[in-house]
Amino acid sequence: MIPLSWYLILAAALFCVGLYGVLARRNVVAILMGIELMLNAVNLNLVAFWRYVSPRLIAGQVFAIIVFAVAASEAAVGLALIISIYRRHATVAAEDINMLKW
């Protein structure tokens, strides 16, 4: 069988890759992709802990489903914001979106 630590290490690596994407990319859509990777890593952890630590309680899967719903709404609103910003300012570079900076 696969030890739990393998899943945890993979999820940690996936999270760190996503973190790099969020911190380093200039394109806002790419930043959103990094966030999706990080959410996936968290979901993987939740399901792995459910399977290995408490398979009798369904809470781990319920958590994962709520994360799915939050990820879907976050992606929808985020991409709508990006399209709106692109329409008004013709840019998707994160450093150009500074209308709220004083």
Place this chain on the structure above:
Amino acid sequence: MTILQLVFLATAAVTLVAALMVVVSPRMVHAALWLILALAGVAVLFVLLEAGFLGIVQVAVYIDAIAILIIVTVMLTQRAMGEGGRQVNRSWLWAALAAIVLFGGLLLMLSQAPGSATVATPLAADAEATVEDLGRALVDVDRYVLPFEVASVLLLAALIGAIVVARPSTEARREGRQP
């Protein structure tokens, strides 16, 4: 080394490579396609974890909805960045350092945490019973009906919010400008 372990290692390698390509690929459409591969890898891992329903939800929500949404947005906004332009910001080295330090810290923590070498006990119930239990738990007043309803309200709010935010402004429409 059993077959399951080999499947896990192959899937993990594909997922990690795809995730790396997502963050380093200079072309956004390619990054979006690599993202689909990474999400599919996570779906396979859900199936390996005997959470088949979550694997299907992963395919339906992430690969079907979110990835398509991202690809459409990439295509709509493609001209803004250009193809040859710089894709990373000035502090990308710091970002890489932060990610590596975080990964090292997590590895250190995992190596010291007890029980990380535990092996899964076989599921008491079969797969169908697990899905049934999940469905009942989500609508049971004593269990998770509140998070379930909050999630539905959140989805509705996101739906309306996305439509309102992405609409062209009224002046733009009055002038007959192409959105």
